[in-house]
Amino acid sequence: MARETGKKASGQEKDASRWDDARFDTKLARAGEDPYPETEFSLRVPIYATKSYTYPTLTEMLQHHYYYARTENPTLSALDQKLALLHGGEAALSVASGMAAVHLACSSVLQQRLERVKPEKMKRLMPQASPGDVPNIVMHTNQYTGIYRLCTRIYPQMGIDVRPVDLRDLDAVRQAVDARTRILFIESPANPTVDVIDIQACADVVHAAGGKCIVDNTWASPALQRPLEHGADLVVESLTKYINGHGDCLGGAIIGPAGTMQDIRYFWLETQGAVMSPFSAWLVLRGMRTLGMRMDRHSANAMAIARHLEKHPKVTRVVYPGLESHPGHAIAKRQMKAFGGMISFELASEAACRAFMDSMKLIKVGVSLGDTTSLMEYTAYMTGIDLAPWERKNMRISATHLRFSVGLEDPADIIDDLNQALEKT
Ligand SMILES: Cc1ncc(COP(=O)(O)O)c(C=O)c1O
Known part of the structure:
Protein backbone atom coordinates (compact mmCIF):
# COMPACT_ATOMS: atom_id res chain seq x y z
CA MET A 1 0.00 0.00 0.00
CA ARG A 289 24.90 12.98 19.32
CA THR A 290 28.66 12.78 19.99
CA LEU A 291 29.67 11.81 16.42
CA GLY A 292 31.56 15.07 15.72
CA MET A 293 33.78 14.80 18.80
CA ARG A 294 34.32 11.08 18.35
CA MET A 295 35.42 11.46 14.72
CA ASP A 296 37.90 14.18 15.69
CA ARG A 297 39.36 11.87 18.35
CA HIS A 298 39.31 8.74 16.12
CA SER A 299 41.18 10.75 13.47
CA ALA A 300 43.74 12.19 15.91
CA ASN A 301 44.39 8.76 17.47
CA ALA A 302 44.72 7.08 14.05
CA MET A 303 47.11 9.79 12.82
CA ALA A 304 49.40 9.34 15.84
CA ILE A 305 49.30 5.54 15.49
CA ALA A 306 49.90 5.55 11.71
CA ARG A 307 52.96 7.76 12.20
CA HIS A 308 54.21 5.40 14.92
CA LEU A 309 53.66 2.26 12.79
CA GLU A 310 55.37 3.92 9.82
CA LYS A 311 58.58 4.16 11.88
CA HIS A 312 58.31 0.71 13.48
CA PRO A 313 60.96 -1.73 12.14
CA LYS A 314 58.58 -4.73 12.23
CA VAL A 315 55.92 -3.02 10.10
CA THR A 316 56.51 -3.34 6.36
CA ARG A 317 53.71 -1.08 5.06
CA VAL A 318 51.19 1.41 6.48
CA VAL A 319 48.21 2.82 4.59
CA TYR A 320 46.37 5.78 6.13
CA PRO A 321 44.92 8.71 4.14
CA GLY A 322 46.45 11.21 6.57
CA LEU A 323 49.99 10.12 5.69
CA GLU A 324 51.72 12.03 2.91
CA SER A 325 52.78 8.60 1.53
CA HIS A 326 49.12 7.65 0.80
CA PRO A 327 48.47 7.99 -2.98
CA GLY A 328 45.05 9.55 -2.27
CA HIS A 329 46.27 11.99 0.42
CA ALA A 330 45.57 15.13 -1.65
CA ILE A 331 42.07 13.93 -2.61
CA ALA A 332 41.29 13.01 1.00
CA LYS A 333 42.45 16.46 2.11
CA ARG A 334 40.07 18.04 -0.38
CA GLN A 335 36.97 15.91 0.22
CA MET A 336 37.29 15.02 3.93
CA LYS A 337 37.40 17.16 7.06
CA ALA A 338 39.85 14.72 8.73
CA PHE A 339 41.20 11.31 7.76
CA GLY A 340 39.16 8.97 9.97
CA GLY A 341 40.00 6.06 12.24
CA MET A 342 40.86 3.23 9.80
CA ILE A 343 44.43 2.09 9.11
CA SER A 344 45.71 -0.89 7.18
CA PHE A 345 49.22 -2.26 7.68
CA GLU A 346 51.34 -5.30 6.95
CA LEU A 347 53.99 -7.34 8.73
CA ALA A 348 56.81 -9.39 7.22
CA SER A 349 55.15 -12.83 7.24
CA GLU A 350 51.96 -14.75 7.98
CA ALA A 351 53.61 -16.21 11.08
CA ALA A 352 54.36 -12.70 12.32
CA CYS A 353 50.73 -11.66 11.74
CA ARG A 354 49.39 -14.65 13.67
CA ALA A 355 51.77 -14.09 16.57
CA PHE A 356 50.80 -10.40 16.63
CA MET A 357 47.05 -11.19 16.55
CA ASP A 358 47.50 -13.63 19.46
CA SER A 359 49.45 -11.17 21.61
CA MET A 360 47.32 -8.03 21.90
CA LYS A 361 46.01 -7.26 25.38
CA LEU A 362 44.05 -3.99 25.05
CA ILE A 363 43.08 -4.15 21.38
CA LYS A 364 40.35 -6.71 20.61
CA VAL A 365 40.37 -9.19 17.75
CA GLY A 366 37.10 -8.65 15.91
CA VAL A 367 35.36 -7.80 12.67
CA SER A 368 33.45 -4.54 12.15
CA LEU A 369 34.72 -1.09 12.99
CA GLY A 370 33.89 2.38 14.23
CA ASP A 371 33.52 1.59 17.93
CA THR A 372 34.92 3.20 21.05
CA THR A 373 36.89 -0.08 21.37
CA SER A 374 39.96 -0.64 19.16
CA LEU A 375 39.35 -3.64 16.86
CA MET A 376 41.96 -5.50 14.80
CA GLU A 377 41.24 -7.90 11.97
CA TYR A 378 43.52 -10.21 10.01
CA THR A 379 41.66 -9.78 6.74
CA ALA A 380 42.49 -13.07 5.00
CA TYR A 381 41.12 -15.01 8.01
CA MET A 382 38.20 -12.73 8.85
CA THR A 383 36.11 -10.58 6.44
CA GLY A 384 38.16 -11.92 3.50
CA ILE A 385 37.71 -15.60 4.35
CA ASP A 386 34.94 -16.21 1.75
CA LEU A 387 37.05 -14.85 -1.09
CA ALA A 388 38.98 -17.10 -3.47
CA PRO A 389 42.76 -16.49 -3.48
CA TRP A 390 42.52 -14.91 -6.97
CA GLU A 391 39.81 -12.53 -5.69
CA ARG A 392 41.98 -11.47 -2.74
CA LYS A 393 44.81 -10.86 -5.21
CA ASN A 394 42.59 -8.70 -7.47
CA MET A 395 41.44 -6.80 -4.38
CA ARG A 396 45.06 -6.28 -3.26
CA ILE A 397 44.39 -8.04 0.05
CA SER A 398 47.77 -9.58 0.78
CA ALA A 399 48.32 -12.61 3.02
CA THR A 400 49.72 -10.23 5.65
CA HIS A 401 47.05 -7.51 5.50
CA LEU A 402 45.85 -6.24 8.89
CA ARG A 403 42.94 -3.81 9.25
CA PHE A 404 42.84 -1.65 12.33
CA SER A 405 39.80 0.27 13.59
CA VAL A 406 41.40 2.70 16.02
CA GLY A 407 39.20 3.25 19.07
CA LEU A 408 38.86 6.06 21.58
CA GLU A 409 41.25 4.73 24.21
CA ASP A 410 44.26 6.90 25.11
CA PRO A 411 46.58 6.69 22.04
CA ALA A 412 49.60 6.08 24.31
CA ASP A 413 47.94 2.92 25.68
CA ILE A 414 47.09 1.72 22.16
CA ILE A 415 50.70 2.30 21.05
CA ASP A 416 52.02 0.44 24.14
CA ASP A 417 49.81 -2.53 23.24
CA LEU A 418 50.89 -2.48 19.57
CA ASN A 419 54.55 -2.34 20.63
CA GLN A 420 54.34 -5.26 23.06
CA ALA A 421 52.41 -7.40 20.49
CA LEU A 422 54.90 -6.52 17.73
CA GLU A 423 57.75 -7.59 20.01
CA LYS A 424 56.26 -11.13 20.07
CA THR A 425 56.51 -11.46 16.27
C1 LIG B 1 31.94 0.15 3.97
C2 LIG B 1 30.87 -0.74 4.54
N1 LIG B 1 29.63 -0.68 4.02
C3 LIG B 1 28.63 -1.46 4.48
C4 LIG B 1 28.85 -2.36 5.50
C5 LIG B 1 27.72 -3.23 5.97
O1 LIG B 1 27.15 -2.70 7.13
P1 LIG B 1 26.26 -3.60 8.13
O2 LIG B 1 27.19 -4.49 8.86
O3 LIG B 1 25.59 -2.57 8.99
O4 LIG B 1 25.29 -4.35 7.29
C6 LIG B 1 30.13 -2.44 6.07
C7 LIG B 1 30.40 -3.41 7.16
O5 LIG B 1 31.52 -3.62 7.59
C8 LIG B 1 31.17 -1.62 5.58
O6 LIG B 1 32.41 -1.64 6.08
Whole structure:
Protein backbone atom coordinates (compact mmCIF):
# COMPACT_ATOMS: atom_id res chain seq x y z
CA MET A 1 0.00 0.00 0.00
CA ALA A 2 1.56 3.30 -1.06
CA ARG A 3 0.50 6.00 1.36
CA GLU A 4 2.78 8.90 0.72
CA THR A 5 0.39 11.34 -0.89
CA GLY A 6 -2.10 13.77 0.62
CA LYS A 7 -1.41 12.85 4.26
CA LYS A 8 -0.73 15.02 7.25
CA ALA A 9 2.94 15.66 7.78
CA SER A 10 4.80 12.70 9.24
CA GLY A 11 6.06 12.93 12.80
CA GLN A 12 8.91 15.24 12.02
CA GLU A 13 9.67 18.70 13.25
CA LYS A 14 7.10 21.29 12.25
CA ASP A 15 9.80 23.69 11.11
CA ALA A 16 12.93 21.75 10.21
CA SER A 17 14.21 24.76 8.22
CA ARG A 18 15.19 26.42 11.52
CA TRP A 19 18.23 24.10 11.51
CA ASP A 20 19.37 25.22 8.06
CA ASP A 21 21.88 27.74 9.44
CA ALA A 22 22.93 25.70 12.46
CA ARG A 23 26.44 24.29 12.53
CA PHE A 24 27.14 20.54 12.22
CA ASP A 25 27.50 19.78 15.95
CA THR A 26 24.32 21.68 16.79
CA LYS A 27 22.42 19.63 14.23
CA LEU A 28 23.94 16.48 15.72
CA ALA A 29 22.88 17.40 19.23
CA ARG A 30 19.40 18.69 18.47
CA ALA A 31 17.97 18.40 14.97
CA GLY A 32 15.03 16.14 14.26
CA GLU A 33 14.16 15.62 17.91
CA ASP A 34 13.08 18.98 19.24
CA PRO A 35 10.24 19.86 19.45
CA TYR A 36 8.65 16.67 18.26
CA PRO A 37 4.86 16.81 17.77
CA GLU A 38 4.08 13.40 19.26
CA THR A 39 6.27 13.96 22.33
CA GLU A 40 5.94 17.65 22.97
CA PHE A 41 7.21 17.66 26.57
CA SER A 42 9.78 14.87 26.44
CA LEU A 43 13.46 15.80 26.04
CA ARG A 44 14.05 12.60 24.10
CA VAL A 45 12.07 10.83 21.40
CA PRO A 46 10.56 7.68 22.94
CA ILE A 47 10.81 4.17 21.52
CA TYR A 48 7.54 3.59 19.71
CA ALA A 49 7.10 -0.17 20.15
CA THR A 50 4.11 -0.68 17.89
CA LYS A 51 3.37 -2.48 14.65
CA SER A 52 0.19 -0.59 13.63
CA TYR A 53 -1.21 2.90 14.07
CA THR A 54 -4.94 2.86 14.76
CA TYR A 55 -7.58 5.58 14.36
CA PRO A 56 -11.15 6.00 15.57
CA THR A 57 -12.48 6.22 12.00
CA LEU A 58 -11.44 5.38 8.45
CA THR A 59 -11.74 9.06 7.57
CA GLU A 60 -9.13 9.96 10.18
CA MET A 61 -6.86 7.10 9.16
CA LEU A 62 -6.86 8.28 5.58
CA GLN A 63 -5.75 11.72 6.75
CA HIS A 64 -2.73 10.49 8.70
CA HIS A 65 0.72 9.36 7.72
CA TYR A 66 1.51 6.47 10.05
CA TYR A 67 -0.33 3.24 9.39
CA TYR A 68 2.12 0.31 9.65
CA ALA A 69 5.62 0.07 11.09
CA ARG A 70 7.15 -1.56 8.02
CA THR A 71 7.16 1.84 6.37
CA GLU A 72 7.17 4.35 9.23
CA ASN A 73 7.72 4.76 12.94
CA PRO A 74 8.12 8.08 14.80
CA THR A 75 11.39 7.00 16.48
CA LEU A 76 12.84 6.22 13.04
CA SER A 77 11.44 9.47 11.62
CA ALA A 78 13.57 11.47 14.09
CA LEU A 79 16.67 9.57 13.00
CA ASP A 80 15.79 10.01 9.31
CA GLN A 81 15.41 13.72 9.74
CA LYS A 82 18.69 14.13 11.60
CA LEU A 83 20.58 12.11 8.95
CA ALA A 84 19.09 14.13 6.09
CA LEU A 85 20.07 17.40 7.77
CA LEU A 86 23.60 16.21 8.54
CA HIS A 87 24.21 15.15 4.94
CA GLY A 88 22.44 18.15 3.40
CA GLY A 89 20.05 15.74 1.64
CA GLU A 90 16.34 16.25 1.05
CA ALA A 91 15.37 13.05 2.86
CA ALA A 92 16.76 9.94 4.54
CA LEU A 93 15.55 6.44 5.30
CA SER A 94 16.89 4.30 8.14
CA VAL A 95 16.82 0.54 7.60
CA ALA A 96 17.92 -2.70 9.28
CA SER A 97 21.62 -2.72 8.36
CA GLY A 98 24.22 -1.17 6.10
CA MET A 99 23.84 -4.09 3.69
CA ALA A 100 20.07 -3.53 3.55
CA ALA A 101 20.72 0.14 2.73
CA VAL A 102 23.09 -0.76 -0.12
CA HIS A 103 20.70 -3.32 -1.58
CA LEU A 104 17.66 -1.03 -1.35
CA ALA A 105 19.52 1.94 -2.83
CA CYS A 106 20.81 -0.18 -5.75
CA SER A 107 17.39 -1.79 -6.31
CA SER A 108 15.77 1.61 -6.65
CA VAL A 109 18.20 2.60 -9.41
CA LEU A 110 18.46 -0.76 -11.20
CA GLN A 111 14.76 -1.51 -11.38
CA GLN A 112 11.54 0.41 -11.73
CA ARG A 113 8.84 1.06 -9.19
CA LEU A 114 5.85 -0.74 -10.71
CA GLU A 115 2.48 -0.12 -9.16
CA ARG A 116 0.32 -2.59 -11.06
CA VAL A 117 1.33 -5.33 -13.48
CA LYS A 118 -1.11 -7.49 -15.43
CA PRO A 119 -0.18 -11.22 -15.50
CA GLU A 120 0.36 -11.18 -19.27
CA LYS A 121 2.95 -8.41 -18.87
CA MET A 122 5.00 -10.15 -16.17
CA LYS A 123 7.21 -12.05 -18.61
CA ARG A 124 8.28 -8.77 -20.17
CA LEU A 125 9.79 -7.75 -16.83
CA MET A 126 12.33 -10.55 -16.96
CA PRO A 127 15.93 -9.43 -17.64
CA GLN A 128 16.70 -9.22 -21.37
CA ALA A 129 19.28 -11.64 -22.70
CA SER A 130 20.47 -9.61 -25.68
CA PRO A 131 23.98 -8.21 -25.03
CA GLY A 132 23.03 -4.68 -26.06
CA ASP A 133 20.32 -4.58 -23.43
CA VAL A 134 22.25 -5.56 -20.29
CA PRO A 135 22.48 -2.84 -17.60
CA ASN A 136 25.74 -2.60 -15.69
CA ILE A 137 27.20 -1.48 -12.38
CA VAL A 138 30.72 -0.09 -12.26
CA MET A 139 32.35 -0.62 -8.87
CA HIS A 140 35.80 -0.43 -7.29
CA THR A 141 37.92 -3.58 -7.30
CA ASN A 142 38.13 -3.35 -3.50
CA GLN A 143 34.83 -3.18 -1.78
CA TYR A 144 33.50 -4.24 1.61
CA THR A 145 33.21 -8.03 1.11
CA GLY A 146 29.44 -8.04 1.77
CA ILE A 147 28.89 -5.51 -1.04
CA TYR A 148 31.39 -7.32 -3.26
CA ARG A 149 29.39 -10.53 -2.71
CA LEU A 150 26.09 -8.78 -3.47
CA CYS A 151 27.52 -7.42 -6.73
CA THR A 152 29.39 -10.52 -7.87
CA ARG A 153 27.25 -13.40 -6.54
CA ILE A 154 23.70 -12.01 -6.73
CA TYR A 155 23.38 -9.17 -9.27
CA PRO A 156 24.72 -11.20 -12.23
CA GLN A 157 21.89 -13.70 -11.59
CA MET A 158 19.47 -10.79 -11.98
CA GLY A 159 20.82 -9.97 -15.44
CA ILE A 160 23.17 -7.20 -14.33
CA ASP A 161 26.69 -6.91 -15.69
CA VAL A 162 29.10 -6.04 -12.85
CA ARG A 163 32.31 -4.28 -13.81
CA PRO A 164 34.97 -4.03 -11.10
CA VAL A 165 37.62 -1.45 -12.02
CA ASP A 166 40.21 0.55 -10.13
CA LEU A 167 38.23 3.74 -9.52
CA ARG A 168 41.46 5.56 -8.64
CA ASP A 169 42.29 5.39 -12.34
CA LEU A 170 39.95 7.84 -14.11
CA ASP A 171 40.87 6.54 -17.57
CA ALA A 172 39.77 3.07 -16.47
CA VAL A 173 36.53 4.59 -15.13
CA ARG A 174 35.87 6.33 -18.47
CA GLN A 175 36.45 3.06 -20.31
CA ALA A 176 34.17 1.03 -18.04
CA VAL A 177 31.24 3.46 -17.97
CA ASP A 178 28.86 3.47 -20.95
CA ALA A 179 25.26 4.32 -21.80
CA ARG A 180 24.05 1.12 -20.03
CA THR A 181 25.76 2.04 -16.75
CA ARG A 182 23.04 2.53 -14.16
CA ILE A 183 25.27 2.83 -11.09
CA LEU A 184 28.82 3.82 -10.35
CA PHE A 185 29.30 2.57 -6.79
CA ILE A 186 32.00 4.18 -4.65
CA GLU A 187 33.24 3.45 -1.15
CA SER A 188 35.72 6.02 0.10
CA PRO A 189 37.82 5.37 2.07
CA ALA A 190 37.36 1.81 0.78
CA ASN A 191 37.22 -1.30 2.91
CA PRO A 192 39.71 -2.94 3.58
CA THR A 193 42.57 -1.31 1.67
CA VAL A 194 41.77 2.32 2.69
CA ASP A 195 41.86 3.48 -0.95
CA VAL A 196 40.62 7.02 -1.47
CA ILE A 197 38.42 7.68 -4.50
CA ASP A 198 37.77 11.09 -6.07
CA ILE A 199 33.98 11.24 -5.69
CA GLN A 200 33.37 14.35 -7.81
CA ALA A 201 35.54 13.14 -10.71
CA CYS A 202 33.85 9.71 -10.80
CA ALA A 203 30.36 11.26 -10.43
CA ASP A 204 31.08 13.55 -13.42
CA VAL A 205 31.97 10.53 -15.59
CA VAL A 206 28.83 8.55 -14.76
CA HIS A 207 26.55 11.59 -15.00
CA ALA A 208 27.84 12.34 -18.50
CA ALA A 209 26.74 8.78 -19.45
CA GLY A 210 23.31 9.19 -17.81
CA GLY A 211 23.91 6.92 -14.76
CA LYS A 212 23.82 7.54 -11.01
CA CYS A 213 26.60 7.72 -8.45
CA ILE A 214 26.02 5.95 -5.12
CA VAL A 215 28.57 6.49 -2.34
CA ASP A 216 28.99 4.27 0.70
CA ASN A 217 30.18 6.77 3.30
CA THR A 218 30.51 4.34 6.21
CA TRP A 219 34.25 4.80 6.83
CA ALA A 220 34.01 8.59 6.94
CA SER A 221 30.50 9.38 8.34
CA PRO A 222 28.89 12.77 7.62
CA ALA A 223 31.14 14.36 10.25
CA LEU A 224 34.12 13.94 7.87
CA GLN A 225 32.64 13.67 4.38
CA ARG A 226 29.35 14.62 2.74
CA PRO A 227 29.26 12.98 -0.71
CA LEU A 228 26.13 14.84 -1.87
CA GLU A 229 28.34 17.96 -1.88
CA HIS A 230 30.74 16.12 -4.23
CA GLY A 231 28.24 15.03 -6.88
CA ALA A 232 26.81 11.81 -5.40
CA ASP A 233 23.14 11.09 -6.13
CA LEU A 234 22.57 8.78 -3.17
CA VAL A 235 24.58 8.14 -0.01
CA VAL A 236 24.45 4.96 2.02
CA GLU A 237 25.73 4.59 5.57
CA SER A 238 26.15 1.60 7.83
CA LEU A 239 24.87 3.16 11.06
CA THR A 240 26.34 0.10 12.81
CA LYS A 241 29.78 1.73 12.59
CA TYR A 242 30.84 5.29 13.45
CA ILE A 243 27.40 6.93 13.40
CA ASN A 244 26.12 4.85 16.28
CA GLY A 245 29.69 4.42 17.46
CA HIS A 246 29.02 2.27 20.50
CA GLY A 247 28.88 -1.20 18.95
CA ASP A 248 25.49 -2.13 20.40
CA CYS A 249 23.17 -2.40 17.38
CA LEU A 250 22.93 -2.74 13.60
CA GLY A 251 21.48 -0.14 11.25
CA GLY A 252 21.80 1.41 7.84
CA ALA A 253 20.56 4.50 6.03
CA ILE A 254 20.08 5.95 2.56
CA ILE A 255 20.14 9.71 1.99
CA GLY A 256 19.09 11.49 -1.20
CA PRO A 257 16.33 13.29 -3.12
CA ALA A 258 12.86 13.22 -1.53
CA GLY A 259 11.17 11.50 -4.53
CA THR A 260 13.72 8.67 -4.65
CA MET A 261 13.51 8.19 -0.90
CA GLN A 262 9.71 7.95 -1.13
CA ASP A 263 10.04 5.27 -3.80
CA ILE A 264 12.48 3.32 -1.65
CA ARG A 265 10.34 3.63 1.48
CA TYR A 266 6.92 2.87 0.03
CA PHE A 267 7.90 0.37 -2.64
CA TRP A 268 11.30 -1.24 -2.01
CA LEU A 269 11.43 -1.24 1.80
CA GLU A 270 7.75 -2.03 2.21
CA THR A 271 8.17 -5.00 -0.15
CA GLN A 272 11.60 -6.27 0.90
CA GLY A 273 11.01 -5.71 4.62
CA ALA A 274 14.50 -4.85 5.90
CA VAL A 275 13.06 -2.57 8.60
CA MET A 276 15.08 -1.13 11.47
CA SER A 277 13.76 -1.76 14.97
CA PRO A 278 12.72 1.36 16.94
CA PHE A 279 15.04 0.29 19.77
CA SER A 280 18.00 0.30 17.38
CA ALA A 281 16.91 3.71 16.05
CA TRP A 282 16.82 5.04 19.60
CA LEU A 283 20.30 3.65 20.31
CA VAL A 284 21.65 5.27 17.14
CA LEU A 285 20.03 8.61 18.03
CA ARG A 286 21.65 8.36 21.44
CA GLY A 287 25.04 7.32 20.07
CA MET A 288 25.29 9.82 17.26
CA ARG A 289 24.90 12.98 19.32
CA THR A 290 28.66 12.78 19.99
CA LEU A 291 29.67 11.81 16.42
CA GLY A 292 31.56 15.07 15.72
CA MET A 293 33.78 14.80 18.80
CA ARG A 294 34.32 11.08 18.35
CA MET A 295 35.42 11.46 14.72
CA ASP A 296 37.90 14.18 15.69
CA ARG A 297 39.36 11.87 18.35
CA HIS A 298 39.31 8.74 16.12
CA SER A 299 41.18 10.75 13.47
CA ALA A 300 43.74 12.19 15.91
CA ASN A 301 44.39 8.76 17.47
CA ALA A 302 44.72 7.08 14.05
CA MET A 303 47.11 9.79 12.82
CA ALA A 304 49.40 9.34 15.84
CA ILE A 305 49.30 5.54 15.49
CA ALA A 306 49.90 5.55 11.71
CA ARG A 307 52.96 7.76 12.20
CA HIS A 308 54.21 5.40 14.92
CA LEU A 309 53.66 2.26 12.79
CA GLU A 310 55.37 3.92 9.82
CA LYS A 311 58.58 4.16 11.88
CA HIS A 312 58.31 0.71 13.48
CA PRO A 313 60.96 -1.73 12.14
CA LYS A 314 58.58 -4.73 12.23
CA VAL A 315 55.92 -3.02 10.10
CA THR A 316 56.51 -3.34 6.36
CA ARG A 317 53.71 -1.08 5.06
CA VAL A 318 51.19 1.41 6.48
CA VAL A 319 48.21 2.82 4.59
CA TYR A 320 46.37 5.78 6.13
CA PRO A 321 44.92 8.71 4.14
CA GLY A 322 46.45 11.21 6.57
CA LEU A 323 49.99 10.12 5.69
CA GLU A 324 51.72 12.03 2.91
CA SER A 325 52.78 8.60 1.53
CA HIS A 326 49.12 7.65 0.80
CA PRO A 327 48.47 7.99 -2.98
CA GLY A 328 45.05 9.55 -2.27
CA HIS A 329 46.27 11.99 0.42
CA ALA A 330 45.57 15.13 -1.65
CA ILE A 331 42.07 13.93 -2.61
CA ALA A 332 41.29 13.01 1.00
CA LYS A 333 42.45 16.46 2.11
CA ARG A 334 40.07 18.04 -0.38
CA GLN A 335 36.97 15.91 0.22
CA MET A 336 37.29 15.02 3.93
CA LYS A 337 37.40 17.16 7.06
CA ALA A 338 39.85 14.72 8.73
CA PHE A 339 41.20 11.31 7.76
CA GLY A 340 39.16 8.97 9.97
CA GLY A 341 40.00 6.06 12.24
CA MET A 342 40.86 3.23 9.80
CA ILE A 343 44.43 2.09 9.11
CA SER A 344 45.71 -0.89 7.18
CA PHE A 345 49.22 -2.26 7.68
CA GLU A 346 51.34 -5.30 6.95
CA LEU A 347 53.99 -7.34 8.73
CA ALA A 348 56.81 -9.39 7.22
CA SER A 349 55.15 -12.83 7.24
CA GLU A 350 51.96 -14.75 7.98
CA ALA A 351 53.61 -16.21 11.08
CA ALA A 352 54.36 -12.70 12.32
CA CYS A 353 50.73 -11.66 11.74
CA ARG A 354 49.39 -14.65 13.67
CA ALA A 355 51.77 -14.09 16.57
CA PHE A 356 50.80 -10.40 16.63
CA MET A 357 47.05 -11.19 16.55
CA ASP A 358 47.50 -13.63 19.46
CA SER A 359 49.45 -11.17 21.61
CA MET A 360 47.32 -8.03 21.90
CA LYS A 361 46.01 -7.26 25.38
CA LEU A 362 44.05 -3.99 25.05
CA ILE A 363 43.08 -4.15 21.38
CA LYS A 364 40.35 -6.71 20.61
CA VAL A 365 40.37 -9.19 17.75
CA GLY A 366 37.10 -8.65 15.91
CA VAL A 367 35.36 -7.80 12.67
CA SER A 368 33.45 -4.54 12.15
CA LEU A 369 34.72 -1.09 12.99
CA GLY A 370 33.89 2.38 14.23
CA ASP A 371 33.52 1.59 17.93
CA THR A 372 34.92 3.20 21.05
CA THR A 373 36.89 -0.08 21.37
CA SER A 374 39.96 -0.64 19.16
CA LEU A 375 39.35 -3.64 16.86
CA MET A 376 41.96 -5.50 14.80
CA GLU A 377 41.24 -7.90 11.97
CA TYR A 378 43.52 -10.21 10.01
CA THR A 379 41.66 -9.78 6.74
CA ALA A 380 42.49 -13.07 5.00
CA TYR A 381 41.12 -15.01 8.01
CA MET A 382 38.20 -12.73 8.85
CA THR A 383 36.11 -10.58 6.44
CA GLY A 384 38.16 -11.92 3.50
CA ILE A 385 37.71 -15.60 4.35
CA ASP A 386 34.94 -16.21 1.75
CA LEU A 387 37.05 -14.85 -1.09
CA ALA A 388 38.98 -17.10 -3.47
CA PRO A 389 42.76 -16.49 -3.48
CA TRP A 390 42.52 -14.91 -6.97
CA GLU A 391 39.81 -12.53 -5.69
CA ARG A 392 41.98 -11.47 -2.74
CA LYS A 393 44.81 -10.86 -5.21
CA ASN A 394 42.59 -8.70 -7.47
CA MET A 395 41.44 -6.80 -4.38
CA ARG A 396 45.06 -6.28 -3.26
CA ILE A 397 44.39 -8.04 0.05
CA SER A 398 47.77 -9.58 0.78
CA ALA A 399 48.32 -12.61 3.02
CA THR A 400 49.72 -10.23 5.65
CA HIS A 401 47.05 -7.51 5.50
CA LEU A 402 45.85 -6.24 8.89
CA ARG A 403 42.94 -3.81 9.25
CA PHE A 404 42.84 -1.65 12.33
CA SER A 405 39.80 0.27 13.59
CA VAL A 406 41.40 2.70 16.02
CA GLY A 407 39.20 3.25 19.07
CA LEU A 408 38.86 6.06 21.58
CA GLU A 409 41.25 4.73 24.21
CA ASP A 410 44.26 6.90 25.11
CA PRO A 411 46.58 6.69 22.04
CA ALA A 412 49.60 6.08 24.31
CA ASP A 413 47.94 2.92 25.68
CA ILE A 414 47.09 1.72 22.16
CA ILE A 415 50.70 2.30 21.05
CA ASP A 416 52.02 0.44 24.14
CA ASP A 417 49.81 -2.53 23.24
CA LEU A 418 50.89 -2.48 19.57
CA ASN A 419 54.55 -2.34 20.63
CA GLN A 420 54.34 -5.26 23.06
CA ALA A 421 52.41 -7.40 20.49
CA LEU A 422 54.90 -6.52 17.73
CA GLU A 423 57.75 -7.59 20.01
CA LYS A 424 56.26 -11.13 20.07
CA THR A 425 56.51 -11.46 16.27
C1 LIG B 1 31.94 0.15 3.97
C2 LIG B 1 30.87 -0.74 4.54
N1 LIG B 1 29.63 -0.68 4.02
C3 LIG B 1 28.63 -1.46 4.48
C4 LIG B 1 28.85 -2.36 5.50
C5 LIG B 1 27.72 -3.23 5.97
O1 LIG B 1 27.15 -2.70 7.13
P1 LIG B 1 26.26 -3.60 8.13
O2 LIG B 1 27.19 -4.49 8.86
O3 LIG B 1 25.59 -2.57 8.99
O4 LIG B 1 25.29 -4.35 7.29
C6 LIG B 1 30.13 -2.44 6.07
C7 LIG B 1 30.40 -3.41 7.16
O5 LIG B 1 31.52 -3.62 7.59
C8 LIG B 1 31.17 -1.62 5.58
O6 LIG B 1 32.41 -1.64 6.08
